[in-house]
Amino acid sequence: MGADPRRGETLAREVVAASRAADDLPALAWSLRALAWAHRSQWDHGTADRLLAEALRLGRRLGDGLLVAHVCMTRHAVRQEMGRPHTARRDLEAALEALTRAPAGDERSVAEARVRIQQATSDTNAGRLERAERQFRELARHPLLTDTDRYKLLNNLGFVIAQRGAYDDALHWIEQAVEVAARLGPAALAPVLASRAWIRVQGGGLALGLRDFEEAARVYAAAGLPLGSTTPSTPTRWPTCGCCRRRPRRRPGRSRSSRRPRCR
Structure with missing residues (x-):
């Protein structure tokens, strides 16, 4: 899928x-x-x-x-x-x-981990970043997660870390997410590229960030996924964690490139 x-x-x-x-x-x-x-x-x-x-x-x-x-x-x-x-x-x-x-077993263990991933994502959106980061780091060690679970988790973890300004550490996790998402296909890869783009821009890598935005837009278009009026540097739906696509509100005095996406 x-x-x-x-x-x-x-x-x-x-x-x-x-x-x-x-x-x-x-x-x-x-x-x-x-x-x-x-x-x-x-x-x-x-x-x-x-x-x-x-x-x-x-x-x-x-x-x-x-x-x-x-x-x-x-x-x-x-x-x-x-x-x-x-x-x-x-x-x-x-x-x-x-x-x-x-029934107890691997399937139940993985399902419980998925619920916890979604709870951590909800914590992120509610601004409880320290708790979310702690949960994501713990869940990243889960041995039974599928690639679909893992790329979302790694992407979310990178996003949360970037929120506190640790952009190099955030990119470490995002690069792992890109590697996993690339194996799954464009629907997984495009939002992770957009995440990496946002983090690179925030960390001062404007040229590399814009390049990632362009690549994400290309992958979205090739997959037939909706973009609305998205452009590479200002996505209407800014995907961040595999299911994060709402455009954030613009704050006075902030440039378009500095808009922060929300996790979902």
């Missing part, structure tokens, strides 16, 4: 249709979640939210705690981007509660 959201949407639609026809409820719930994520990649959050509501009903009906937790985590990301932080936070609480009913 991350490599090509358009192809992912087509595949998810096919699996949804086949699952409905076969009355395979677990497959239907998981494929609805995948289809919702594809819509979220195209900034169609309303459709994504409706699909996730159906997936959540199915998961609860099946009594599958792991499925319910994953759907709640996906809906948290969607609702954050819809500007609904309070309901998004409740989704994380519901995910943790659902995991208490999931």
Whole structure:
């Protein structure tokens, strides 16, 4: 899905249709979640939210705690981007509660780590940067995270560190995020390049930062991902951590290049 959201949407639609026809409820719930994520990649959050509501009903009906937790985590990301932080936070609480009913093992351990990553991201957006950095650093040592989890975590950690002005340390983590995201495809790589661009600009590397912005815009366009009226140096949706794309408000006296993105 991350490599090509358009192809992912087509595949998810096919699996949804086949699952409905076969009355395979677990497959239907998981494929609805995948289809919702594809819509979220195209900034169609309303459709994504409706699909996730159906997936959540199915998961609860099946009594599958792991499925319910994953759907709640996906809906948290969607609702954050819809500007609904309070309901998004409740989704994380519901995910943790659902995991208490999931079998112990690696899948549950990874799911719990993902919830904690999202909680740390919420802390970042709320300005609790010290706590967020501590959580991200701890989670970076988790041995079972997938590449998708890891590039987002590394990207968020770099962003948080940059907030306190430690730009060299921030770039150390962002470079790792770029390496992982490049293996996943353009939907992962483009926002991480934009993160690196912002950090480089803030750290005084204007030329390198602008080059990264240009490359991020090119990757977005090649992947067919929406940019709105984005330009390389002033993105309308400034992606920072794989799911961070809201344009920050401009403060008086600040140049366009110094605008700070928010994590999601």
